[in-house]
Structures are given as C-alpha cells and as structure tokens.
Amino acid sequence: MSKIRYILLLLCSLFFVQCLWNESELEPSYLPLDDSEYPYADLPRLVIETVDFQQIRNKETEVPAYLQIYGKDLPESDVKYLTIKGRGNSSFEMTKYGYKLEFENKESLFGMPRNRDWALIAVHCDKSFLRNYISYRLAEQLGDEYAPRLRFVELYLNREYLGLYQLTETVKVGKFRVDIPKNDSSFLFERTTTESDKASFYSSFQHLFEIHSPQNANEASLSLLKDHIFAFENFIQTNDGLNFDSLQKWIDVTDFARFLLIQEFAKNQDGNRRSTYLTWQKDSVLKMGPVWDFDLTYGVHFRKEIPPSGWYIRNYGWNRFLFKNKAYQKKVREFWEDHHSTFESVLDTIDILYPKLQKVANNEYKRWPVLKEHSIWPFSKGYDSYTESVDSLKSWIVQRIEWMDQNL
Incomplete structure (x- = not known):
C-alpha cells in the first residue's frame, strides 16, 4: 500500500471513528x-x-x-x-x-x-x-x-x-481445556471459600468444594463425588494411608507432586484454600489442577510480604497427611530434583518477557498510580520503577529455589 493511500485510509477511518463517538448504534x-x-x-x-x-x-x-x-x-x-x-x-x-x-x-x-x-x-x-x-x-x-x-x-x-x-x-471442560468426559460421573470441581448457586458440599476436613462439571449436577452425581472425597479423607488419616501402593489407588502421585511443588515454589496464598481445581472420574484416581490464580504469590500478599523461606501449604489440609507417607515424600523430592532446571528456567522467562511490557507499564501506572503504594490494601510493597518490581520478583525466586533445595 502506498504511503498516500495509507494516509487517506487512516484519515477516513479517523473521521468515521469521530462520527461514532457522537452517535449511538x-x-x-x-x-x-x-x-x-x-x-x-x-x-x-x-x-x-x-x-x-x-x-x-x-x-x-x-x-x-x-x-x-x-x-x-x-x-x-x-x-x-x-x-x-x-x-x-x-x-x-x-x-x-x-x-x-x-x-x-x-x-x-x-x-x-x-x-x-x-x-x-x-x-x-x-x-x-x-x-x-x-x-x-x-x-x-x-x-x-x-x-x-x-x-x-x-x-x-x-x-x-x-x-x-x-x-x-477460563477453567472449564472442553477438548482444548480440561479434557474429561461430559457425563454425570466425571467431575471438574474446585476447593473454594465462596458459596454460589452451583452444587457444592463440605468435606470431613471442612473444605468447601464446588462442582463446575457436570453443570447443574444432580443429587446422584453430588453424592457420588461427596462420598468419594469423604472416603479419601478417611483413608489418608488411617495407617493404610502410609502404604504407598494403597495411596496410588486414590491419587495420581506425579500429578499431586507437581501441583504441590508449583504452589509451594510460588507460596501461593490461594493454593490451599480456594481457586484449587481437581478432577475425578469414577473408577479412576484424583488429579490436581489445572493451576489457577497466582496474583498473590512469589512474596506478594494482601497485608504483608511473604519471605522465600518456610513451607506454605505442605503442612495443611490433605498435604499434612500425605507427607506422613515416606514414599510420597520421596516422590515429591525426586520430582523437584528431576525438574530443577525447569523451575530455574522461570528466571529466563522473566528476562525474555518483561522488556516487552515496559511500554505498557508506563500506561498502566499513569492510569493506576500505585507502583510506589505499600500502605493501603491490597498493596504490601512499593517500587520506584517497573524494573525494580521485576528485579524484586527474580530475587525472591532465586532465594526460594535455594531454600527448597536445602529443605525438601
């Protein structure tokens, strides 16, 4: 397209846009x-x-x-x-x-x-x-x-x-999203803290679970899932839960290890109480995921900064009992060691991506001037520049990897 033709097209477009600013269609x-x-x-x-x-x-x-x-x-x-x-x-x-x-x-x-x-x-x-x-x-x-x-x-x-x-x-059942059957005995469900009009129940651990699929789950489906979760929670509290072969009949161990390590690596504030998705199909094992909602992670918290040391979700809920199984502990440790370079590569991903966001950061913090804010909800730390916020994230991740290496 010639330069003159392009300019004429742009002027026509701008004129049309201006008309639309003053008209309702x-x-x-x-x-x-x-x-x-x-x-x-x-x-x-x-x-x-x-x-x-x-x-x-x-x-x-x-x-x-x-x-x-x-x-x-x-x-x-x-x-x-x-x-x-x-x-x-x-x-x-x-x-x-x-x-x-x-x-x-x-x-x-x-x-x-x-x-x-x-x-x-x-x-x-x-x-x-x-x-x-x-x-x-x-x-x-x-x-x-x-x-x-x-x-x-x-x-x-x-x-x-x-x-x-x-x-x-969004997290939903579909061929290119959570790919499980759409029937009354296959479930995508979420541990949450917010009740809605969807089918839901409290487990024996007082975890609130909400069913996303099947939609409008009937009483039979609700009971099927509820009974299975109650039975699983009872199992992990018994001596049989210490038997690794028995445990593998209930959960996908690799899947659980991966999910736990991602949540712990990030110290996800929501990783043990809400926005935690699971799937289960009748006559199969429980699976964790997909992962979701990592705004409050890697040191960011509503009220305070979270240090890169210490366990965050390992000692709570189901994890508290799963980690009594020595073989499960070993599988988690092996997953970390086998995929250590992948966790480290997060730093490379940041280095590649953040320069591409520097321009939009100028627009964002002009529209929402909160970069330096640290004293009002929901901000716990302020920065003098966008680059400083990224450097802080990278520093936290480096320290987190070092701590997990020493304590897994």
Whole structure:
C-alpha cells in the first residue's frame, strides 16, 4: 500500500471513528478508540462497549456488549457480540477489577483455541504483571495436561482506558481445556471459600468444594463425588494411608507432586484454600489442577510480604497427611530434583518477557498510580520503577529455589 493511500485510509477511518463517538448504534460496525493519552504500547487493544453504555455493577448480571480488537493504528477484527460481567473474589472489590466475557459464538483469540468463555484478569496486585504467566507456563513445561493460555492486552471499556489486562482461558471442560468426559460421573470441581448457586458440599476436613462439571449436577452425581472425597479423607488419616501402593489407588502421585511443588515454589496464598481445581472420574484416581490464580504469590500478599523461606501449604489440609507417607515424600523430592532446571528456567522467562511490557507499564501506572503504594490494601510493597518490581520478583525466586533445595 502506498504511503498516500495509507494516509487517506487512516484519515477516513479517523473521521468515521469521530462520527461514532457522537452517535449511538444498536449494532455498530466499528468501535472508536482514542489513544491520544495512552499511546500504543506494542500490545493488542481490546475495545469493548456495552449496549447503551450500561455499567457493570456485579458478578451476576451479564451485560450485552460489543468487542473489537485493535492493532497499532486500525482494527484487526470485526465487531463481535458478547456479554460481560464482573469476576473475581477479593479482586472484584479492588478499584481495578476483572471481567468475564462470553461470546455469542466460539472465538479463537490471538491463536488460542476457539471457545465462548474468556476472562480478563486485572493483575492489580502484581506490579510485575508476570506471576500468572510464569506459573501457567511452568505447569505446562512440567507436563501438566492443561494450563490456561493467556495474552497481554490493553483494555478500553466504554471509551475509558482501563490499563493492562491478561486475556485468559477460563477453567472449564472442553477438548482444548480440561479434557474429561461430559457425563454425570466425571467431575471438574474446585476447593473454594465462596458459596454460589452451583452444587457444592463440605468435606470431613471442612473444605468447601464446588462442582463446575457436570453443570447443574444432580443429587446422584453430588453424592457420588461427596462420598468419594469423604472416603479419601478417611483413608489418608488411617495407617493404610502410609502404604504407598494403597495411596496410588486414590491419587495420581506425579500429578499431586507437581501441583504441590508449583504452589509451594510460588507460596501461593490461594493454593490451599480456594481457586484449587481437581478432577475425578469414577473408577479412576484424583488429579490436581489445572493451576489457577497466582496474583498473590512469589512474596506478594494482601497485608504483608511473604519471605522465600518456610513451607506454605505442605503442612495443611490433605498435604499434612500425605507427607506422613515416606514414599510420597520421596516422590515429591525426586520430582523437584528431576525438574530443577525447569523451575530455574522461570528466571529466563522473566528476562525474555518483561522488556516487552515496559511500554505498557508506563500506561498502566499513569492510569493506576500505585507502583510506589505499600500502605493501603491490597498493596504490601512499593517500587520506584517497573524494573525494580521485576528485579524484586527474580530475587525472591532465586532465594526460594535455594531454600527448597536445602529443605525438601
């Protein structure tokens, strides 16, 4: 395309956009973007407008909306219809919070497999923006069957710039996500702290479990899973739980070891109480995962910094009993030793990725000036620069690896 032709096309587009800023359409063919205050930062921009500019007030009401993907100068997609609502637990109470997207049709976004359901994660607590990404990719490199894919984007909602977000696959059953059968005896469920209208139950350990699949689980399905979890919790408290051959009939030991080490490596605040997913199929073993929600990890905490020393979830819940089994302890230690270089490679991932986020960090901390904040919820540590926040993350990881080497 000649330079003159490109300029004419750009001017026409800008004129059309300006018209749309002043008009309301029921089904727009083009969504406007004004990036004069927050310049292009080498990341895709998601432009979302709700119908009649309705506000998103809660996590229950699905608000109809339109979405268009922008590149540097012009849109790179058509306008797509979807619904949007709030998402998150404590994160939804923050000034910058996340959103749940559900498209009218399955969409492949930025090369990720087609699906209707996606999440926009605000990563407001994580001043490096990297903790979810490095954790999900670590799980993938360690051989997890599925770890959520994500892409960094900038979000414009109802013509307001909202900053950097992670467009992330949601945890759900599907061919390219959690690939288990969709029937009444195959389960994707979550340990959580928040009750909802989904089928749920408290275990004998008083863990609250919520069933995500099958959806609207009937009483028979609920009882099947509940009885199995109660039986497992009873088993690990008996002498038979000290027998490794018996234990392997209940859990996928490699899967449990991997999940535990990822959570302990990151010292995930939510790793032992919520956002903890499991799968189980009748006549099979329990599996942990997929991994999810690593905003409060690698030293970041709502109220204080977490040191790189000490165990975080190993001595609680199911883990407290599993680690009484000497053979299980040995398997966990061997997994760490066999995959030590993979855990170390997280530092290389950070070095590759963070320079690509420096431009967007300028936009983010202009929109949300919290980089130096350390005295108000939810921030426990402030930094003088984005690079300093990344260096702090790397330093913590180095110390964590050294501590785990000495104490596993």
